[in-house]
Amino acid sequence: MPNRDDALALLKEYNENPALVQHGIQVGACMAHFAEKNGEDVERWEIVGLLHDLDYEKFPDQHCHKAAAIMQERGYDEETIRAMMSHAWGICTDVEPQSLMEKTLYAVDELSGLVNxxxxxxxxxxxxxxxxxxxxxxxxxxxxxxxxxxxxxxxxAEMLGLELDELISEVIEGMKARAEECGVA
Incomplete structure (x- = not known):
């Protein structure tokens, strides 16, 4: 499977808007933070965060679906692709977040934008x-x-069994840990 650097390069390949790249980096940082906190695969979780909006700039009408095809083509596994799809559950996919990674992505995506x-x-x-x-x-x-x-x-927050304050705190911590790269230092 491609690594974090490959994922970041892919994100930049499909997104020229610096704000969209920065958002991917911020969500990736939050995902890495939660993975570490939960003893999960930090790189995999970060990759899911980096690539969750991979297709948003160039293919907004095919959001997630085009990203799934691109990711499959580039060698990403089904677990990673499914997690990416789940962040838009009820918006443009019917992939309900089930794993901890999926629920985390669903929870931190919008909130990281508010924190930014x-x-x-x-x-x-x-x-x-x-x-x-x-x-x-x-x-x-x-x-x-x-x-x-x-x-x-x-x-x-509810999916993760967290109070809103706790979720906000963890998203702040995740972005703070990589503040420079996230553009929030």
Whole structure:
């Protein structure tokens, strides 16, 4: 199976928008954090995070389905492809998150976008001083980062058996661990 560097190169091959590449890197960092925390395969989980929106820029009408074909062509296994598909459950796929990796991706995708938006409006422009309380406050403001589906975040936390505060805290920690690469230092 291709490694993390291969996945990052593939993400950049299909996405010219730096924000989409950065989002993939951020979700990958969150996935790596959760994998480590749960004693899972850190590289596999990170790859799933990196590639979850692989096809979004070039093939938005075929989101996930085109990515599955590309990933299959590049030698990714069914578990990795299925996990990628599950992040868009109920939106453009019917692949319900079942494994811990799938549920984690479902939970952190939208939330990492909200955390990133919170960083951008901070005076420091850094995740290093971002608190759960600040994110929770913005979470309640529907107009802030309006593209973030709060219901998916709630459902994801529930799937993982986590309180919303705990999920937010772990996403912050995951991005903080790789703040420089995530563009939130």
């Amino acid at each position: 938006a919170c960083v951008l409006v901070r005076p420091s422009k850094s995740i290093m001083d971002l608190s759960v309380k600040s994110v929770k406050k913005k979470f309640k403001q529907k107009s802030f980062a309006a593209g973030v589906d709060r219901e998916i975040v709630r459902k994801g």
